[in-house]
Amino acid sequence: MQKIKDFYNKYKVIILLVLFVIMAVIPFLGIETLYIRYMCNIMMYATLAGSLNAINGYSGQMCLGQAGFFAIGAYTGAALSKNFGVSFWLLLLVGGLLAMLIGFLVSLPTLRLSGIYLSITTLGASEIIRIIAQTWTPVTGGTMGIKQIPYPEFFGLDMFRPQYYYYIFLFLLVLFLFVTNRVLKSRVGRAWMSIREDQIAAKSLGVETSFYKSTNFMYGAFWAGVIGVAYAPFVNFIDSTQFTTDVGFNVLAMVVLGGQGTLVGPILGAAVVTILTEALRFLESWRYVIYALLLIAMMWGRPQGLVGASKSMLAGGKIKVKEDKAKAKAEGGSAK
Amino acid sequence: MGYILNQLLNGICQGSIYALMAIGYSVIVGVVGMVTFAYGEVMMIGAFSAYYIFIYVGNNLPLAILAAFAGSFIIGIVIYKLCYERFFTAPRHISLLCTIGISMLLKNLAQIVFGPETKPVLNVVSNKTFNINVFGSTLNIRLLQIVIIVLVIVLAAALTLFFNRTKYGIMLRAVSQNKDASYLMGINVKRTALLGNCIGCGFGGIAGILLGIYYFSVSATMGSAYSMKAFAASVLGGLVDIRFSALGGLCIGIIENLGIVFTAATFRDIFAFAFLILVLIFRPQGFVSKKGARV
Secondary structure: OHHHHHHHHHOHHHHHHHHHHHHHHHHHHOOOHHHHHHHHHHHHHHHHHHHHHHHHOOOOOOOOOHHHHHHHHHHHHHHHHHHOOOOHHHHHHHHHHHHHHHHHHHHHHHOOOOHHHHHHHHHHHHHHHHHHHHHOHHHHOHHHOEEOOOOOEEOOEEOOOHHHHHHHHHHHHHHHHHHHHHHHHOHHHHHHHHHHHOHHHHHHOOOOHHHHHHHHHHHHHHHHHHHHHHHHHHHOEEOHHHHOHHHHHHHHHHHHHHOOOOOHHHHHHHHHHHHHHHHHHHHHHHHHHHHHHHHHHHHHHOOOOOOOOOOOOOOOOOOOOHHHHHHHHHHHHHHO | OHHHHHHHHHHHHHHHHHHHHHHHHHHHHHHHOOOOOOHHHHHHHHHHHHHHHHHHOOOOHHHHHHHHHHHHHHHHHHHHHHHHHHHOOOOHHHHHHHHHHHHHHHHHHHHHHOOOOOEEOOOOOOOOEEEEEEOOEEEEEEHHHHHHHHHHHHHHHHHHHHHHHOHHHHHHHHHHHOHHHHHHOOOOHHHHHHHHHHHHHHHHHHHHHHHHHHHOEEOOOOHHHHHHHHHHHHHHOOOOOHHHHHHHHHHHHHHHHHHHHHOOHHHHHHHHHHHHHHHHHHOOOOOOOOOOOOO
């Protein structure tokens, strides 16, 4: 593991460039359209999971309502582009900003809350958004949803084939990774991480925790909104059943499976989950059973996720400082 | 006026079922110390256990309730072994994700085993209706509603007695207050937590079949909507306090049913969460007066 890391650090630019070129030429290799669609799905979920990871993994707040922000982006994009013909590229920004605004509103009550109270509030907000989408018929189409969402246009080119979406999602993913990487290395990102490690200590060192927790929420919501805008024309039909809490849980599973608090983790998690659910399709109704079993097995075997560092605070019981071990013994000893 | 009164009655009846769910949820969260997202599926299992009693034995309500309790109790053991036992000291999101996994597992397994269609539960309690004149408007009380409310009150009283008068109840309370201290007092913490989880699940199962009787149907996907409500009701009550959780459940039931009087029925599910968020803004600890154990 360490060797891979060293190698990566040494040739960082070259590796990233090669990876990028490989990703960029994939649509030209004559791969079937179906697989390109899967790739699109993976990159979309990778960005969505990444946006959740920005909240859960970096500031340690347990947000479960990412599906709600995603829905806001999707509905904003679909409704505005269909009814007013607003350009897709402008909508990316509008949808993101609107989701950010809602994220800010959601973060207001959560500033005083922590742990599970925060989770249930975000979950509730996500459900409220979904039900509003289901009932506000003039704008969201109600239970009928929005059909035939206009394709994004790129200098007069209608982007309707999955190959085009491939580049949209790739662009968004790379942009997301780049921006997030920069943000995390800035003062803001360090503030988020300090809140994750120890909120009281962070506060005592002058980190304005409420402000940074709120910005953290807004940042995560923004990207969920952006990817929602791109999602709507990609599937060409949205309705409220696509944004249930189960979707939020699924994204959470991607984040935790891949490894919270890492940039690569959510991408890997999204890839694994998407490929797994597609590969297990032949099992028909058993596939979610298998998926659930694998999820539990993963939590037993490698709770820190696929790429998560085992020393991380989010990693769980495996490697811990000595005091915690003694405590674990004290609590668990009686059962033996 | 009569409509509002009837809706209030519906609210109290539904609220008492929610109260039962919330009681079970609070027992789990209080004793185990971790939240669960598999609660809806536990309710579903309870409902199906009772449903098969109705099918194969006949309309025997006490036996069905026992079966619901037993079925969910057994699922409770599985959930405890898979989701909690190893993860007492691990970060919270791990056991949380395990319960999400269990929820997905049970939901899909139930669709395979029991079938995906909604199954009718009819004529368990006779359809008798009492018409009472209140302030010049008629109040229609169904026998079913009386049965449900009385059942919930009896079960809550039984649980209170169990918690206050028996050795196991006292052990459960001790564990929910402080795990380390109760370990030092010679309590088998793990087994007590298992018992608490199972009792909570059992109550969830009973609430599940009561919902089935109330809506005349059970289905494999019935759980998720109600698990959110149980969660919300329990959070309203401060998560670990049984009495306040019951109050939270009752409040949510009443608010939902009064809410749809003034808006459309499709908004039903919003009220529970909107009310919850409103309460949490002003009282982050829920209804409880003192700041209890934060979970």
